[in-house]
Amino acid sequence: MQKKKLFGIAVAFLLAPAIVFASGRKEAAAEAPQSGAVVWTPFTVTDMGGRKVTIEKPVKKAYAINLIGIIYIRCIDISLIGGWTNPLSAAEKKYIPPELHNLPMLGGWSGANPNVNIEELINADIDLILVTAAAVNIGPNQIRMADNIQSQTGITTLIVSNNLSDTGDAFRLVGKVLGNPERGEMLGKYCDEELTKMKTLIQTIPESERPRIYYAEGTWGLETDPSGSSHTQAFDFVRAINVADVTENTANGMVGQSAVSLEQIIAWNPDFIIRNTTYTDADPALAVTGITNNRDWAGISAVQKKQVYQTPALPHNWIDRAPSSNRILGVKWLLNLFYPSYTAFDIRKEAKDFFHLFYQIDLGEPDLDFILAASKPVS
Numbered sequence: 001m002q003k004k005k006l007f008g009i010a011v012a013f014l015l016a017p018a019i020v021f022a023s024g025r026k027e028a029a030a031e032a033p034q035s036g037a038v039v040w041t042p043f044t045v046t047d048m049g050g051r052k053v054t055i056e057k058p059v060k061k062a063y064a065i066n067l068i069g070i071i072y073i074r075c076i077d078i079s080l081i082g083g084w085t086n087p088l089s090a091a092e093k094k095y096i097p098p099e100l101h102n103l104p105m106l107g108g109w110s111g112a113n114p115n116v117n118i119e120e121l122i123n124a125d126i127d128l129i130l131v132t133a134a135a136v137n138i139g140p141n142q143i144r145m146a147d148n149i150q151s152q153t154g155i156t157t158l159i160v161s162n163n164l165s166d167t168g169d170a171f172r173l174v175g176k177v178l179g180n181p182e183r184g185e186m187l188g189k190y191c192d193e194e195l196t197k198m199k200t201l202i203q204t205i206p207e208s209e210r211p212r213i214y215y216a217e218g219t220w221g222l223e224t225d226p227s228g229s230s231h232t233q234a235f236d237f238v239r240a241i242n243v244a245d246v247t248e249n250t251a252n253g254m255v256g257q258s259a260v261s262l263e264q265i266i267a268w269n270p271d272f273i274i275r276n277t278t279y280t281d282a283d284p285a286l287a288v289t290g291i292t293n294n295r296d297w298a299g300i301s302a303v304q305k306k307q308v309y310q311t312p313a314l315p316h317n318w319i320d321r322a323p324s325s326n327r328i329l330g331v332k333w334l335l336n337l338f339y340p341s342y343t344a345f346d347i348r349k350e351a352k353d354f355f356h357l358f359y360q361i362d363l364g365e366p367d368l369d370f371i372l373a374a375s376k377p378v379s
Contacts, residue, residue, distance in 0.1 A: 040057060040058060042054055042055060042056045042057070043055055045158075045173065045176060045177060047146075047158045047159040047160070047173065048138060048159050048160055048161040048166065048169070048170065048173065049131075049138045049142055049143045049146060049159035050138075050143075051143065051146065051147075051159060053156060053157070053158050053177075054156070055128070055156065055177050056156070057127065058127075058179055059080065059127040059128045059177060059178050059179060060080070060125075060127055061080060061081075061082030061083075061124065061125055061126050061127055061128075062080045062081065062082055062126065062127065062128045062129075062130065062178060063081070063082045063083050063085075063106060063121070063124070063126045063128070063129050063130070064085065064108075064129065064130035064131075064132055065085070065108050065109040065110065065116075065129065065130070065131055065132060065133070065145075065149070066085055066108045066109070066110045066132060066133075066134070066322060067085055067086060067108075067316065067322035067324065068132035068134065068160075068162055068322045068323060068324040069130035069131070069132035069160060069324075070084070070085055070322075071316055071322060071324040071325055071326060072130065072132070072160060072170060072171065072174045072324065072325060073130065073174065073178070074359070075171070075187060075325060075358045075359065076171070076174055076175050076178045076180055076183055076184060076187075077178055077180055077183070078096070078097065078100065078360075079100075080178055081100065081103060082103065082104075082106075082124050082125070082126045082127075083103050083104040083105065083106035083121070083124050083126070084103055084104070084105050084106065085106065085107060085108035085110070086108070086279075087105060088101060091313075091314055092314070092315060092316075094314075094315075095314060095315035095359065095361060096315070104120060104124050106120060106121050106124060109131075109145065109149065110134075118152055118153060121153060121155070122153055122154070122155070126153075126155050127155070127156070128155065128156050128157075128158060128177060128178075129149060129150075129153070129155050129156070129157045129158070130157075130158055130160050130174065131145055131146040131149065131157050131158065131159045131160065132159075132160045132162055132324075133145060133159075133162065134162055134230045134231065134256075134322075134323060135162055135230055136162070136163055136228070136229070136230045136233065137163065138159060138161060142159055143159065146158075146159050158173070158174075158177060160173060160174060162230050162323060162324075163230075163233070164195070164233040164234065164237055164323075164327055164331075165195065167188075167191040167192075167195070167325050167327075167328060168187075168188035168189065168190075168191040168192035168195070169188060170188075170325070171184045171185075171187040171188035171191060171325070172184045172185055172188040175187070175188070186357075187325075187357070187358065190328075190357060191325065191328055194328055194332075195328070195331075198237075198238075198331055198332070198335065199237075201335070201342065201343065202237075202238060202239055202335075204342065205239070205339055205342050209339060209341075209342075210239050210240060210241050211240050211241065211271050211272050211338045212240075212241045212243050212268075212269075212270045212271045212272070213235060213240045213241065213242060213243065213270050213271070213272040213273070213274055213338075214242075214243050214244065214265055214268060214270035214272070214273050214274070214302065215231075215232060215235065215242065215244065215274050215276065215320075216273050216274065216275045216276065216291070217257050217276050217280070217321075218257055218259075218280055218282070219277075219280045219281045219282045220282070220290075221273075221275060221282075221287075221290070221291055222259060222260055222261065222262065222265075223257040223258060223259055223260065224244045224246065224257070224258060224260055225244070225248060225256040225257065225258065225320075226242060226244045226245070226246050226247070226248055226258070227242040227244075228248070229248050229256055230256075230323055231256045231257075231320045231321070231323055232320070233323060233327065234319045234320065234323075234327045234330050234331050234334060235274075235319075235334070237331055238331060238334050238335055238338060238339075240272075240334070240338060243268035243269075243270045244258075244260065244268070245264075245268070246258045246260060262296055262297070265297075265300065266299060266300060269300055269301050270300065270301065270302050271301050271302055271305065271307060272302050272307045272308075272309070272337070272338070273291060273300070273302040273303070273307070273308045273309070274309055274310075274311060274319070274334075275287045275288055275291065275308065275309065275310045275311065276310075276311045276313075276317065276319060276320055276321060277310070277313075278311075278313055278317045278320075278321035279321050284310070284313065284374060285374070287310050287374070288308050288309070288310050288374065291303065291308050292306070292308050309337060309375055310374040310375055311330070311375065312330070312333060312351075312371055312372060312374075312375045313371075313374075314371050315359060315361075317330075318330030318333055319333075319334070325358065328354070329350060329351060329354045332345045332347060332350050333345075333347055333375070347372070348365075348368050348372075351363065351368060351371070351372075352368070
């Protein structure tokens with residue numbers, strides 16, 4: 001995953017409505033008095049790469065190799081995050097309790113050039129590292145990575161699947177090792193039920209209704225990922241036809257984002273363009289208009305039909321970058337865009353419910369207006 005700072009509308013984010021964090025977040029348990037102390041019993045789990053992992057002590061600080069895993073930790077218990085993999089933007093800070101803004105910047109194992117500081121990571125007293133490699137299927141590379149990280153740091157590592165269909169089980173596993181299996185089960189059940197519900201709905205939609213889409217990434221929208229990539233799982237799930245006839249870019253450490261030319265996009269002539277500017281130098285405020293107001297793109301069907309949309313990106317991108325549990329909400333957003341005659345999700349209600357359940361944040365109407373403003377077609 002690229003480590004580029006998200007530029008753009010930082011001032012606007014600072015002026016946006018204040019976020020209300022829901023009360024009732026599970027706090028870390030207080031130390032039991034010595035007279036009635038509970039004796040910790042180590043336990044062993046099988047991680048999602050098939051490795052046997054023993055949790056020797058209670059996890060008080062957890063870390064992940066990238067934002068995919070940080071999101072899982074956050075959803076189970078945000079107070080357990082022991083450090084960040086990426087600098088927090090002004091936008092992201094609005095959705096994170098202030099006391100966590102200054103956690104150590106530990107870097108991560110993403111892309112061709114991992115920037116993790118091993119010494120600082122060890123000094124941060126991390127008890128567990130989630131290995132959440134951006135891959136649809138876990139294979140020898142991910143297992144080798146987890147083993148190597150554990151060998152380098154002496155910290156227990158746990159492989160967690162990045163496959164969208166495994167989201168529920170990922171929450172159950174993470175909840176168990178972080179000492180909150182009840183919350184892991186609750187979030188896992190929600191994910192399983194919602195994915196099943198959406199899959200059933202999608203099966204009723206005729207093949208002839210499948211949209212042809214181009215996923216525009218990078219600073220200028222001239223990078224993309226093909227069908228089958230971990231970064232396009234949300235599109236594949238809703239059975240959109242990804243027009244990008246390219247090979248996934250693995251030369252940069254499985255980050256993806258294959259370079260394409262505008263001439264290729266014109267030839268593919270998609271009906272929808274979905275724009276993602278997360279972790280690029282693009283200005284999010286101009287991400288859509290940079291395409292719709294550019295005469296070079298004017299002949300493309302999506303531009304002519306005014307079907308150019310920007311992915312909602314707060315508190316984490318709903319579709320990709322990072323491709324984590326946030327996609328459960330993102331899939332609903334895509335279904336509303338692509339199949340309005342077959343779906344009836346109230347995306348505002350869905351977003352409020354999701355934020356409350358997963359992030360323990362109560363969103364007001366102005367908050368939602370702000371988050372969804374750039375995700376509407378240009379009139």
